[in-house]
Amino acid sequence: MTTVVKRTVTALATTSILALSATAATADTWRYAFEEALEDVQGVFAQKFKEEVEANSDHQVQLFPYGTLGESADTMEQAQAGILQFVDQSPGFTGSLIPEAQVFFVPYLLPQDTEALGEFFRTSKAVNEMFPELYAEQGLELLTMFPEGEVCVTTQEPVTEPADLNEVKVRVMTNPLLVESYQAFGATPTPLPWGEVYGALQTGIIQGQENPMFWNWSANMYEVSEVITCLGHSNFTTAVMANKEFYDGLSGDEQQVVQDAIDVAFDHIINYQQGLHEESIEKIKEAKPEIEINVLSEEQRQPFIEAGEKVEDRFVEMTGDSGKAILDQMKADLEAVTE
Structure with missing residues (x-):
């Protein structure tokens, strides 16, 4: 699809929703956009949320997967404007809006264990008490954050040390700290809208990108890559938000319906992800037997860990x-669940 056609489709979709936005706060139908397909992690979460809301209220939830309303920047603008009632977006994209949210991209801060991560996001004071205030300043009600899986890097050549990333152009989200991370790792970070990534890898404009393994499978990143390397540096995090004016305008009972649906969907998505990383690897290997998939050893990770310490300093x-307060609190929260 050409850029002109993309923009036209996005404009038409946005215009049609704008026509409905006047009754956003009282509409029987609530609109919810997310950054992935229906069958991906965010889509599975959204479907469970929709199921719970519709089973326990008179409201309907209309879901908008990735691409139906434009790029991530478009859906965030629509959520802040009240055109969308709910939006699921990674701190990777909201980092410029809420700089503290970039803490999730401090390398080697989060563990890779799904169960420990689930408990962290469920109980973390930083996530559940400190971040909501920051999101509220941007007109957003933070409903929950949840992990989506270990981030692994796709490249054309093997990566076992930072030197292997020298002059390798790696696509990153438009997140200043993620740029800092890949610079520290020795690569050339290249921010690109997601819609351009596959073609850029195919034509050699970039040589790599990072994502959880399920996304490397579902978005066909393995087709335009020769190697996938798990550095152990990050676990993809996402955040579900509501337009704050809309949320504050709900009755107490309606807010409870939303919160209950979020809690059920959270538990569902943590359970859903058990084994998803490994299943995705098997699917990729079956589809492309010649691909090389590597998990760095603790010794191999050490230079990347040392480079990540500089990124943590840069975050502060x-x-x-x-x-600094959020980083310190997150470390305390993580210690509490990993002991």
């Missing part, structure tokens, strides 16, 4: 006392 420089 970028976000000041607020970011």
Whole structure:
């Protein structure tokens, strides 16, 4: 699809929703956009949320998977404007809006264990008490955050040390700290809208990108890559938000319906992800037997861990006392669930 056609489709879709937005706060139908397909992790979460809301209220939930309303920046604008009632978006994209949210991209901060991560997001003071205030300042009600899986890097050549990433153009989200991370790792970080990534890999404009393994499978990243390397540096995090004016306008009972649906969907998605990483690897290997999939050893990770320490310092420089307080609290929260 050409850029002109893409923009036209996006404009038409947005215009049609704008026509409905006047009654957003009282509409029987609530609109919810997310960054993945229906069968992907965010889509599975959204479907469970929809199921719970519709089973316990008179409201309907209309789901908008990735691409139906434009790129991530478009859906965030629509959520802030009240055109959308709910949006699921990674801190990777909201990092420029809420700088402290970039903490999730401090390398080697989060563990890879799904169960420990689920408990962290369920109980973390940083996530559940500190972040909501920051999101509220942007007109957003933070409903939950949840992990989506270990992030692995696709490239054309094997990666066992930072030197192997020298001059390798790796696509990253438009997130300043993620740019800092890949610079520290020795690569050339290249921010690109997601819709352009497959073609850029195919034509050699970029040589790599990072994503959870399920997404490397479902988005066909393995087709335009020769190697997938798990550095152990990150676990993809996403956040579900509501337009704050809409949420505050709900009755107490309606807010409870939303919160209950979020809680059920959260438990569902943590259980759903058990084994998903490994299943995705098997699917990729079956589809492309010649692909090389590597998991770095602790010894191989050490230079990347050392490079990540500089990124943590940079995060504190970028976000000041607020970011430092959140980072410290997250470390305490993580220690509590990993002991």
